[in-house]
Amino acid sequence: MIKVMLYEDNPQLREGLTMLINGSDGFEVLAAFKNCENVIEEVEAYRPEVILMDIDMPVVNGIEGLKKIREVNADVKILMLTVFDDNKNVFQAISNGANGYILKKTPPARLLEYISEAQTGGAPMTASIATQVLKMFSAMNNEKGEDYNLSDREKQVLQLLVEGYSYKMIASEMYIAIDTVRSHIKKIYEKLHVNSKSEAVAKAFKDKIV
Amino acid sequence: MIKVMLYEDNPQLREGLTMLINGSDGFEVLAAFKNCENVIEEVEAYRPEVILMDIDMPVVNGIEGLKKIREVNADVKILMLTVFDDNKNVFQAISNGANGYILKKTPPARLLEYISEAQTGGAPMTASIATQVLKMFSAMNNEKGEDYNLSDREKQVLQLLVEGYSYKMIASEMYIAIDTVRSHIKKIYEKLHVNSKSEAVAKAFKDKIV
DNA sequence: TGATCTATAACATGATTATGTGGTTGACTA
DNA sequence: TAGTCAACCACATAATCATGTTATAGATCA
Numbered sequence: 001m002i003k004v005m006l007y008e009d010n011p012q013l014r015e016g017l018t019m020l021i022n023g024s025d026g027f028e029v030l031a032a033f034k035n036c037e038n039v040i041e042e043v044e045a046y047r048p049e050v051i052l053m054d055i056d057m058p059v060v061n062g063i064e065g066l067k068k069i070r071e072v073n074a075d076v077k078i079l080m081l082t083v084f085d086d087n088k089n090v091f092q093a094i095s096n097g098a099n100g101y102i103l104k105k106t107p108p109a110r111l112l113e114y115i116s117e118a119q120t121g122g123a124p125m126t127a128s129i130a131t132q133v134l135k136m137f138s139a140m141n142n143e144k145g146e147d148y149n150l151s152d153r154e155k156q157v158l159q160l161l162v163e164g165y166s167y168k169m170i171a172s173e174m175y176i177a178i179d180t181v182r183s184h185i186k187k188i189y190e191k192l193h194v195n196s197k198s199e200a201v202a203k204a205f206k207d208k209i210v
Numbered sequence: 211m212i213k214v215m216l217y218e219d220n221p222q223l224r225e226g227l228t229m230l231i232n233g234s235d236g237f238e239v240l241a242a243f244k245n246c247e248n249v250i251e252e253v254e255a256y257r258p259e260v261i262l263m264d265i266d267m268p269v270v271n272g273i274e275g276l277k278k279i280r281e282v283n284a285d286v287k288i289l290m291l292t293v294f295d296d297n298k299n300v301f302q303a304i305s306n307g308a309n310g311y312i313l314k315k316t317p318p319a320r321l322l323e324y325i326s327e328a329q330t331g332g333a334p335m336t337a338s339i340a341t342q343v344l345k346m347f348s349a350m351n352n353e354k355g356e357d358y359n360l361s362d363r364e365k366q367v368l369q370l371l372v373e374g375y376s377y378k379m380i381a382s383e384m385y386i387a388i389d390t391v392r393s394h395i396k397k398i399y400e401k402l403h404v405n406s407k408s409e410a411v412a413k414a415f416k417d418k419i420v
Numbered sequence: 421t422g423a424t425c426t427a428t429a430a431c432a433t434g435a436t437t438a439t440g441t442g443g444t445t446g447a448c449t450a
Numbered sequence: 451t452a453g454t455c456a457a458c459c460a461c462a463t464a465a466t467c468a469t470g471t472t473a474t475a476g477a478t479c480a
Contacts, residue, residue, distance in 0.1 A: 094347055100340070114337075123340035127324075127332025130310070130340065134333050137304055137347060151456060164409035166436065180458050186439075187456090196466095197437075198411045199374035205415040361426060376466065390428050396469075397426090406436095407467075 002119050005048035006032035007039070007065060008081070009057040013104070017052065020108050027112065036065030043069055048076060050119050053098075055082040055089055063092050070097045077118040090132045100124040148191045150209065157184045158209060162201050212329050215258035216242035217249070217275060218291070219267040223314070227262065230318050237322065246275030253279055258286060260329050263308075265292040265299055273302050280307045287328040300342045310334040358401045360419065367394045368419060372411050 004021055006029055008014040014032050021027045030046040033039075035057040043051070051069070055062040066078055077099040082089060085103065093101055099118050103126050106114065114124035125133070150158065153174075160170045167185070171178040185200075194200050203209070214231055216239060218224040224242050231237045240256040243249075245267040253261070261279070265272040276288055287309040292299060295313065303311055309328050313336050316324065324334035335343070360368065363384075370380045377395070381388040395410075404410050413419070 094344055097348065099344075100337075117337040121341065122337025123344050124337045125335075125340050127310075127327040127334045130333035130335050130343075131331065133340075133343060133347065134304055134309075137343065138307065153457065161408055162412050164404065164406050164412065166406070168436085176457085177459050179460055182438085183458075184456095185437090189438090194374065195438080196374050196376070198371055198407050201408045201411045202372050202374065202415065205412065363427065378466085386427080387429055389430055392468085393428075395467090399468085405468080 001026060001028050002115060003047070003049045004029050004115060005043070005046055005051045007034075007036055007051065007057065007062065008032065008054040009034045010054075021112070021115070024112055027115065036060040036062065036068065039065045039068050040072055043073060043076065050077045050079065050115050052079050052081050052115075055080055055093070063089065063096065066093060066096050066098055079114060079118050079124065085126075085128045085132055087132055087136075090129060091136060094133065101129045102126050103128070148207070148209070150188065150191055154184055154188050154191070155209065157181060158188055158200065158204055161185070161197060162204050211236060211238050212325060213257070213259045214239050214325060215253070215256055215261045217244075217246055217261065217267065217272065218242065218264040219244045220264075231322070231325070234322055237325065246270035246272065246278065249275045249278050250282055253283060253286065260287045260289065260325050262289050262291050262325075265290055265303070273299065273306065276303060276306050276308055289324065289328050289334065295336075295338050295342055297342055297346075300339060301346060304343065311339045312336050313338070358417070358419070360398065360401055364394050364398050364401070365419065367391060368398055368410065368414055371395070371407060372414050 004027060006014060006017055006021075008017065011034075014034065018029045018032050021029050030048050031042065033042060036053075037060050039060070053062045053065055057065075060068075062080060062082075066080070069076065069078065074097070078097070079100040079102060080089075080093045080098045081102060081104055083104050085101075090101055100114060100123050102111070102114055102124060106126060117124040156174065157170060160173060165173065167178050167181045170181045174181070185197075188200060189195055192200055192203050194203055214237060216224060216227055216231075218227065221244075224244065228239045228242050231239050240258050241252065243252060246263075247270050249270070263272045263275055267275075270278075272290060272292075276290070279286065279288065284307070288307070289310040289312060290299075290303045290308045291312060291314055293314050295311075300311055310324060310333050312321070312324055312334060316336060327334040366384065367380060370383060375383065377388050377391045380391045384391070395407075398410060399405055402410055402413050404413055
């Protein structure tokens, strides 16, 4: 028997979901509330396994509720429920430890599957949500700006600069004269359009050269 | 009619999948291959809408195949197929533009659904895969290490250092004496356990202080 | 009230960095 | 074959940085 708790401000939907879940074998709604005002006390009192959490609710919304719960309880599975796949909310929800993110238009049978999946440690999400997530994911890894086409040797010098090496240390590390290090660095500054070590280091990080 | 192409080294599974898909209304297998050796030519020739791509294949595996395809074609939907949800592969696949990632043990009916979802722009993935993705996602955003409890003023100085300001510039920017800037910076170095500007700047980025 | 912390500031010295100018070698290429 | 470029090296000078020591004023807190 999977113990479910419900947060949804729309009375019709709240009732509908409750009846659907209670009417299904293996599922049970412990309680349902219209917002997250007292979410901590409620979760502590009922100790559900899965929480269906609407995002748009008055007074205290679902994202706030999610944060509150996660401050005191890392185990309960929380499924965010929303009418549309808003980029910002998806990001917020995931960053704050939601276990899944599904659309309200999900058919009832599928909803029950999702609840089961969440309860057993899965992270159910509708395909459109998953698309958002994947896009954000690859955006975070591919935002490598220009290349600045540094030569291999220059990249190596920059790498060592980033690690805090002085010119002298770089010279001995690379078995070249300190003046050669200077030459390389001057070239690096030109290519990166900077004129100090700090800026070069900062740019190296920003543009993921290192 | 959704036009599908298959990459799978196991002959039985390849045959099985072909029959399943061809035997279903609205689906059609254009071709099936045992590895990605000539993937570019094959994709160009058949122009499928969805590709089912096994990850573990001899000679040229699925991740390599994915990369190759994405070099020349950004539109075709690619569903990665695997026997288990290996963290590294999931990351690789997603970073390289896969549209979904599903387990081979997925029941046939669900597999067809996934193909449809992919074709219409969704990103189908099994719940266990989604869990991996979410974990990686929040790991990327929460890995903010220590706080180093820099004071407000120190953070401000560090911020300006990162932007390439010299001590002199920082002093005039903050309306304080250059020696005060020095004091702050010395304190910053202590708190960050570094002993040069570059290291401080690097650490500011790594630990997301700025 | 005394201890602690932050922000401010000064002075001094040696190390490091930024910049300019100049050069050699070897590899690749139009 | 002349031109370009990466990698190497040298010398010089001014600016900047790292470090140490010392000190005052105000805020916070036990």
